[in-house]
Amino acid sequence: MLKDITLGQYFPGDTVVHRLDPRTKLLLVIVYIVALFLCKWYVSYAVALAFLALAVALSRIRLKALFKGLKPLIIIIIFTALLNLFYSEGRVLVEFWIFKITYEGIQNAFFLVLRIMLLVMGTFLLTYTTSPIALTDGLESLLSPLKKIRFPVHELAMMMSIALRFIPTLIEETDKIISAQKARGADFETGNIFRRAKALIPILVPLFVSAFRRADELATAMECRCYHGGKGRTKLKQLHYRGRDVIALLLGALLLAAVIVLRQFAL
Amino acid sequence: MAATIEVRNLSHTYSVGTPFQHDAVKHLSFTVERGEFLGIIGHTGSGKSTLIQHLNGLLKPTEGDVLLDGESIWKDKLTTRAARFRVGLVFQYPEYQLFEDTVFQDIAFGPKNMGLKEAEIRQRVLRAADFAGVDRSVLDKSPFDLSGGQKRRVAIAGVIAMEPEVIVFDEPTAGLDPAGCASLLENIRAYRQATGATILMVSHSMDDVARLADRLLVLNKGQVEMMGKPSEIFTRAQRLREIGLNVPQVTTLFLRLKELGAPVDPATYTVEDALEQLLRLKGGGRRA
Numbered sequence: 001m002l003k004d005i006t007l008g009q010y011f012p013g014d015t016v017v018h019r020l021d022p023r024t025k026l027l028l029v030i031v032y033i034v035a036l037f038l039c040k041w042y043v044s045y046a047v048a049l050a051f052l053a054l055a056v057a058l059s060r061i062r063l064k065a066l067f068k069g070l071k072p073l074i075i076i077i078i079f080t081a082l083l084n085l086f087y088s089e090g091r092v093l094v095e096f097w098i099f100k101i102t103y104e105g106i107q108n109a110f111f112l113v114l115r116i117m118l119l120v121m122g123t124f125l126l127t128y129t130t131s132p133i134a135l136t137d138g139l140e141s142l143l144s145p146l147k148k149i150r151f152p153v154h155e156l157a158m159m160m161s162i163a164l165r166f167i168p169t170l171i172e173e174t175d176k177i178i179s180a181q182k183a184r185g186a187d188f189e190t191g192n193i194f195r196r197a198k199a200l201i202p203i204l205v206p207l208f209v210s211a212f213r214r215a216d217e218l219a220t221a222m223e224c225r226c227y228h229g230g231k232g233r234t235k236l237k238q239l240h241y242r243g244r245d246v247i248a249l250l251l252g253a254l255l256l257a258a259v260i261v262l263r264q265f266a267l
Numbered sequence: 268m269a270a271t272i273e274v275r276n277l278s279h280t281y282s283v284g285t286p287f288q289h290d291a292v293k294h295l296s297f298t299v300e301r302g303e304f305l306g307i308i309g310h311t312g313s314g315k316s317t318l319i320q321h322l323n324g325l326l327k328p329t330e331g332d333v334l335l336d337g338e339s340i341w342k343d344k345l346t347t348r349a350a351r352f353r354v355g356l357v358f359q360y361p362e363y364q365l366f367e368d369t370v371f372q373d374i375a376f377g378p379k380n381m382g383l384k385e386a387e388i389r390q391r392v393l394r395a396a397d398f399a400g401v402d403r404s405v406l407d408k409s410p411f412d413l414s415g416g417q418k419r420r421v422a423i424a425g426v427i428a429m430e431p432e433v434i435v436f437d438e439p440t441a442g443l444d445p446a447g448c449a450s451l452l453e454n455i456r457a458y459r460q461a462t463g464a465t466i467l468m469v470s471h472s473m474d475d476v477a478r479l480a481d482r483l484l485v486l487n488k489g490q491v492e493m494m495g496k497p498s499e500i501f502t503r504a505q506r507l508r509e510i511g512l513n514v515p516q517v518t519t520l521f522l523r524l525k526e527l528g529a530p531v532d533p534a535t536y537t538v539e540d541a542l543e544q545l546l547r548l549k550g551g552g553r554r555a
C-alpha cells in the first residue's frame with residue numbers, strides 16, 4: 001500500500017554530519033556538485049569519491065540505504081551510459097552493423113555514470129541526515145539576502161514546510177479514500193488506460209476537496225495566532241555556525257581547490 | 268440461525284519486514300449469525316478498523332481466513348469481488364468519499380459498479396435514500412452543498428444502495444450532534460427491521476451499542492477479549508475499565524446501587540429496564 005512509501009527520507013541520528021548546521025550542509029552539497037562537474041580524470045573523481053566516503057562514514061548511514069536511492073534512476077543511468085558508449089567519436093574498438101564502440105565511448109560512459117551516482121548519493125546524504133524542517137530553515141536563511149530584491153524568501157520556506165508537513169497526512173487520506181471507494185466496488189486494477197484514468201476521479205475529487213478544506217482550516221488557525229508573514233518574526237531554534245561547520249566548509253573549499261588544480265593538469 | 272460471517276484465526280501484520288512491523292490483529296476467531304446486530308467495541312488501536320476491512324476483502328489476512336456463508340472470500344478473484352458487494356462497509360466520516368456531481372449519481376456509484384441496469388439502479392437509489400433518511404428533494408443537488416449530517420446520510424445511502432447482506436458501520440455517529448446521532452441510529456435500526464440485514468457496528472459509545480446490539484465483541488490489543496450478550500459483557504465492568512473501556516451510564520449507576528446494597532440487577536443497560544427496576548424498588552412492584 002501507499003503507506004510503505006518512504007518519503008521523508010530523513011534517518012534520525014546524532015553524528016557530526018547530523019549536527020552540522022543545515023546551511024553548511026546545503027553549501028557543501030552545492031560545492032560538491034560544482035566540484036563534480038569540474039572533474040576531468042580518474043584522480044579528481046577519486047578526490048570527490050573520497051570526500052563523499054568521508055561524509056558517509058561520519059554519518060553512519062548504511063551504504064544499502066544510499067544505493068536504494070539510486071534505484072529509481074537506474075533507467076536514466078543505463079540510458080546515458082549506452083548513449084555515450086555508442087555515440088562517442090574516437091578510436092574504434094568493436095564495430096558491428098550500425099554500432100561502433102570506441103575507447104573514448106567506454107571512458108565517457110564510465111565517467112558520466114560515476115558522476116550521476118556521486119551526485120545522487122551526495123544529495124541523498126543531505127536529505128538522509130537533515131530533517132525537512134531544518135532543511136527549509138537553512139534554505140530560508142541562505143536565501144535571505146534575496147529579500148533585498150523583494151523575493152518572498154520566508155513565504156517560500158513556509159510553503160515548503162507546510163507541504164512537507166502534509167505529505168504523510170495526504171497519503172493517509174488517499175489510502176482511506178481508496179479503501180472507501182473500493183468498498184463501493186470501484187475497480188482500479190482492470191481495464192485499458194482510459195478506464196483506469198477515469199477510475200481515478202472518485203479518488204481525486206474527494207482528495208482535492210479535503211486538501212482545500214485542510215488548507216482553509218490551517219489558514220484560519222494561522223491567522224488566529226496572528227501570523228502575518230515573516231516580517232519581525234523570531235525563531236524558536238536559531239541557527240548558529242559552530243567550529244565543526246567551519247571545519248566542514250574548509251574541507252569543502254579544499255575539495256573545490258583540489259579539483260580545480262587537478263583540472264589544470266588534466267588529471 | 269446460520270453463521271453469515273465466520274472469522275477463523277485471523278491475523279494481520281502491517282509493514283512486514285520493515286522496522287515499523289506490527290500485528291494489528293492476532294488470531295481472531297468468531298462468527299456472526301444471519302440477521303444479527305453485533306456491536307464491536309475496543310480502545311483506539313485495538314484492531315477494530317483492521318478487522319472490519321478484512322470482512323469485505325479490502326485487506327488480505329496475513330494468516331487465517333474469512334468465510335461468507337461457509338465459503339472463503341479468498342477462494343478466487345470473483346468471490347473476492349463479490350464479497351465487496353455482499354458486505355457493505357461504511358467507513359468513519361464517510362462523507363469525505365463523496366465525489367459525484369449529484370447526490371443521485373453518488374448513491375448510484377456502488378450499484379453501477381455492480382453492473383446493474385438503469386431502471387434497477389434508479390429503484391435502488393430511491394430506496395436507499397429513503398432508508399438513510401436522505402430527502403428526495405436533494406437528489407439532484409451537488410453533495411458538496413449539503414450539511415455535514417446530510418452528507419453522511421448520502422454516503423451511507425451509497426452503501427445501502429448495493430443492498431448488501433451485511434453492513435458494517437465504523438463509528439457512524441462520530442461528530443454528529445445528539446439529535447443527529449439518535450435519528451441516524453433509528454434509521455439503522457429501521458433498516459435492519461425492514462430488510463433483515465446483518466449489521467456490525469463499531470462504536471465508542473457504550474450506550475449506543477448496548478441499546479441496539481444483540482451481542483457485543485470486545486477487542487483488546489488485537490485479540491478477542493469478550494464476546495456475548497450485552498447483559499453478560501456489562502457485568503464485567505471492572506475488566507472493561509482495565510482495558511480502557513467504559514460501561515453504559517445506566518450500568519455504572521446500577522453497579523453502584525448494587526454496591527450500596529440495593530436489590531437491583533447490576534447488568535442493567537437500558538433506561539427502560541432501569542426505570543422498571545427502580546419503580547419496582549420504590550413501590551414494591553406496583554407500576555402503572
